[in-house]
Amino acid sequence: MGMYGELGDMTEILDEYVIETNELIEQLYQDLALMRTQISDELVNRIFRSFHTIKGISGFLSFDECTGLAHASEDLLNKIRNAEMTPDQKIIDVLWESVDWFKMFVGDVGNRVEGAYNTSPLKNAIADLLQSTSRPMLDSSEATSAQVKPKLSIPQFAAGFPEDLIDQFVMDITHSESRSQLGVAGKKPSRITEQKRLVPTIRVEVQRLDKLMNLADELVLEKDRLLQLSQRLANDLPEHPTAIELGLLNTSLGPMATAIQDSVLQLRLVPIATVFRKFPRIVRDMAREMDKAIELVISGEDTELDHSVIKAIGDPMIHLLRNAIVHGIETTESRRSKGKSPRGIISLDAYQEGAQIVILIKDDGAGIDPAKILAKSIEKGIVSSHEASNMKPQEIIDLIFRPGFSTTEKITDVSGRGVGMDIVNTNVSELGGLVEIESEINIGSVFIIKFPLRRNTLTDSMKVGVHE
Amino acid sequence: MSDMKVLFVDDSPTMRRIIANSLIKIGFSDLVAAENGVDALNKLKDTDVDLIITDWNMPEMNGEKLVIKLRENPRYKDTPILVVTTRGMQEDVVAAVRIGADGYMVKPFSPEVLKQKIKGILK
Structure with a gap:
């Protein structure tokens, strides 16, 4: 296989290739999801490097389709890196599709069919983007006031897409089925059949969730105290209309407070x-x-x-x-x-x-x-x-x-x-x-x-x- | 040539395996691997090597910074360094040679090409 084929132990290298590429794919999904809401030199560099590594190691195995697509994706990242392009929805979508393609390819790599993996549509889409974007895309209201700086920064990126940021759906993919089928000692992964789960999500700082959780916990404690007080009141003044009403209020407030606490706990899963x-x-x-x-x-x-x-x-x-x-x-x-x-x-x-x-x-x-x-x-x-x-x-x-x-x-x-x-x-x-x-x-x-x-x-x- | 100690630096485990297998195939046996520039400099603290092969684009400390650091160090100012780059990265090659690398190699390469490149810079 390829120019490296003259070496003996290809299984080992192929195993290593599958594991590493899968790791890079997971990293890419995470990073591209992140790029929909924020951007930094570090993030762009990391994405670039992931594609770059896929390109490098695919070359040794003569996976030409991989090398070509990784190279094209790298070109896009290079433009972003040099601030000749701003990673808008379309660009990130195409990069995302490239990663999907790599995932499909690596999943099949043990029993792949030569020539069955067409990267032309994706490569053409990338070429179109490279052609069309010769200037940074700022929206018209910003174009007059904002200066185009040579390096990308979060404020500059955000300035281009205020609406997008608010309505943003970050596609969060969490799956590792391909890995789970990967044996340790040379078992080939079988074809991935499970559909990717594309669930709209937003990213929230953990600290905010912690704060919310503490509040929900306190709410539940206070609710319990209120319940005790209203029971005492009901004992002392069983016929009092306020005591009765308070008792009723508790029957609806109690489950609500517990439900809030449960929902907050679920957010953290x-x-x-x-x-x-x-x-x-x-x-x-x-x-x-x-x-x-x-x-x-x-x-x-x-x-x-x-x-x-x-x-x-x-x-x-x-x-x-x-x-x-x-x-x-x-x-x-x-x-x-x-x-x-x-x-x-x-x-x-x-x-x-x-x-x-x-x-x-x-x-x-x-x-x-x-x-x-x-x-x-x-x-x-x-x-x-x-x-x-x-x-x-x-x-x-x-x-x-x-x-x-x-x-x-x-x-x-x-x-x-x-x-x-x-x-x-x-x-x-x-x-x-x-x-x-x-x-x-x-x-x-x-x-x-x-x-x-x-x-x-x-x-x-x-x-x-x-x-x- | 075969009794030389070689340090090779690459962040990709697959690349490290490929390079290690290639070096063994062409007769080297004393090999030290590092994951990036920082790791390489750490490994060099304990051991002397006769040849360094390094990737260019790496996290933590890239090949460029590593070569600069090595050339600043009297112990390594003359150690042969072979830089590994990929196709389409001509600027990297120019930069590498300018800061003191002795040679470069473009991925992918066969063990035979690696051998010729090493021979070339050891002259």
Whole structure:
């Protein structure tokens, strides 16, 4: 394949290409969505660089359609960068379509048909834009007063599109289905069938949401006090018309306040895909370093969690993945000798179960041996041998969460910072969740992280208060 | 040539793999990879290298700033530097050579071209 074809291991390079291009595509969607409402040199440069990298690496694989389209998109970005063009709706739409095309191409790359990917319509659209825009587009009212500055700035951009800014629909796309189908050890992604979800959204600062949430929490507390007061009044003056009316008011005010609080909490939900999409590369690199064959299977990436949880859940999850790779999945030889498939499987899943969000990190590895855990815990003085004699297997397994247990995590390239399981447990409980383990020798282990769907709003708002 | 230590700098993991495989294919084995200019300068603190191959357009610190920094450093003022650019970026090539790079290479390139380019700047 291409001028690079004379080298042996193309699968590896193609895998790397698919993962990286998918990452760039996600980044491009985010950045282009951002460009609809704001612009900065940094943003334009980043978009340029994403297209530039796609162009560079596609060239080595002789994906000429990719190289050509990335090059054309780069030309548009160059004009924007040099302030010869302002990224209006049309320009961003065309760039967006280019990214859609790349997504389609990369999704098909394992079983692509030569010549089946026509980029001409897009390339022509870009050429038209390049031709038509030889001067910056400011609207007529601004054109008289505003000077055209050589560099783009947010005010200048905004001046061109006051209406647009107000009515702006930012297309927000959150999906990573292509990645979820990407095996760690060379499995090709299958065709993307899921339609992109184009949901009109607006971007809001997190701080504003926090403020709104605190207000909603206070509203609910005050509502409860009002309810108590009106009940007292009803007891004292059961026949008083004002007491009766107040009671009625409470029956409508109560649910309304709770509904406001719920809506605010929903505003803060983010799909866990934003966390999961970092994992294929991490798992693959670690697996390679440990010389183990591991496939990562991801599902449930549309499951939504509070953004504060999303922000903080990545590290503990990476630690659990690392644990599964280093201690869970056996070497290929060891798996063969046990009659298992040589390739280990780690699966990630997230879903809602009643009032909880559940995240599963499951491996089909060696499992946790209670006898070994117990011996080590006694040796480390975590439990006395007397206590140990009464412990059930599950209680013994849970000992790995005790501080001081995980000292075997040596600081190597793979197992990294030598953080123990107790830290994972602490991190998760700080977020209001808990971690459970189910394990069976030679079958594997499941780490189960659970978060309440409704956060404990009182303690949370107190926490927010402390942080500010 | 094959016992030389080579530092290659590129923000793209795919490019790093391609460059590493190419270098191995043409006989190098002592390789150091860096993700950008900052990372490269950090890696150079602990180790001396005989040849530097760097991408031009990178986040954090781009190829241009890296070459300038290297040329300012007495330890690296004479180390051969090969800059990797893409087609249609002639201005980059001119800039690279002006600030002290020894040669440039246009993506995509075959291992054979890489070999010739390295030979060229080592003369």
